[in-house]
Amino acid sequence: MILxxxxxxxxxxxxxxxxxxxxxxxxxxxxPLATIDLAAYEVTNVAEVRWRxxxxxxxxxxxxxxxxxxxxxxxxxxRLADLAAQIARERELSGYDAAYVAAADALGVTLxxxxxxxxxxxxxxxxxxxxxxxx
Amino acid sequence: MISLPDELLARVDADAExxxxxxxxxxxxxxxxxxxxxxxxLARGMQALDGHASDHGGDVVGQLKAGRPR
Numbered sequence: 001m002i003l004x005x006x007x008x009x010x011x012x013x014x015x016x017x018x019x020x021x022x023x024x025x026x027x028x029x030x031x032p033l034a035t036i037d038l039a040a041y042e043v044t045n046v047a048e049v050r051w052r053x054x055x056x057x058x059x060x061x062x063x064x065x066x067x068x069x070x071x072x073x074x075x076x077x078x079r080l081a082d083l084a085a086q087i088a089r090e091r092e093l094s095g096y097d098a099a100y101v102a103a104a105d106a107l108g109v110t111l112x113x114x115x116x117x118x119x120x121x122x123x124x125x126x127x128x129x130x131x132x133x134x135x
Numbered sequence: 136m137i138s139l140p141d142e143l144l145a146r147v148d149a150d151a152e153x154x155x156x157x158x159x160x161x162x163x164x165x166x167x168x169x170x171x172x173x174x175x176x177l178a179r180g181m182q183a184l185d186g187h188a189s190d191h192g193g194d195v196v197g198q199l200k201a202g203r204p205r
Contacts (some may be wrong), residue, residue, distance in 0.1 A: 001193040007195050012185075016193030024185055032170070045202040051191045059184045070177035096203050115196045 001032040001072065002131050003096075003104040006042035009035070009063055009112040011128070013047065013056045015085045021115040022128035026112060027063065029056070029133055034072035036103045038096065040064050093118060 004026070011023035027033070040061060043050055047057035074080070080102055087105070088098035097115065101124050104111035113125035121129055129135065139147070144158075151161035192198070 007199055010195040010199060013188045014193060014195050015188040017195050018193065019195075020188065024188075028178050028181040028185065030174050033145040042199060042202070046195070047173040050198050050202055053189070054190070055187070055191075055193075056194050062184060063181060063183060066177055070173045070180070089137040094200075094203060117196075131193045134172060 001107065001109045002026070003034040003036075003074075003100065003107060003109050003111050004039075004067075004128075005035070005100040005111065005113045005115070005119075005125070006039040006046070008112050008128055009043050009060050010040060010046055010098070011114050012054075013060060016061055017114070021126050022132065023114070026128040026131055031131070031133065032071055033067050034074060034103070034107060034109065035064060036074045036099055037065050037076060038099050042096070072107070074107070080106060091122065091124065093124075 008023045010024065011017045011019040012027055014020060017023075018116040043064070044057055047053050047060055064073065076099070080099075083093060083106060084098040084102035086133070087093060087101050088095050091098070091101070093101065097118055100111055100113070101119070104125075110131060111119065111125040112128050112131045113119045114128065115125065116127070119125035138168055147161055147165075153160050154164075156164070180195065
């Protein structure tokens with residue numbers, strides 16, 4: 001199972017993003033996928049508020065409901081929030097990034113992210129292309 | 136430890152015998168088959184949403200972080 005952050009989902013809708021093709025391939029690869037409830041709000045904020053593309057927002061939310069139906073949608077609880085807070089303090093991450101790291105850690109799975117600076121280079125996540133089958 | 140009704144266990148055992156497997160191996164096969172089908176359904180659903188992407192500037196991480204209150 002791979003836990004995808006909001007950036008991977010968003011990259012599937014931005015054809016100009018360097019990770020677009022890899023994100024599309026990862027989401028459709030037939031790998032068990034997970035994400036967290038925060039992703040629903042984050043993709044909505046970017047697609048609807050920043051891009052002003054409601055159709056993209058609808059497709060992105062549909063991707064999250066597919067993960068909820070056939071993979072795993074992790075919802076916040078006290079244990080996860082406490083773990084995210086600890087990771088944010090120790091790794092000097094935003095609470096948002098720490099939430100994805102904490103959820104992947106709690107499930108014991110790899111976090112896929114397009115955030116090279118804050119998550120991939122520090123070893124907290126892998127790029128979508130490195131999560132594809134056979135990698 | 137999982138608990139199953141006797142009638143269901145009898146059906147599992149009959150299926151296991153047909154396949155030359157133990158009860159545990161048969162139950163593992165069922166689990167793998169169901170979970171693989173769920174992943175296939177997820178993939179089909181995701182692929183059905185492909186093909187509509189457009190150019191939004193190419194910096195999803197920047198867009199994401201810009202929308203997060205500090």
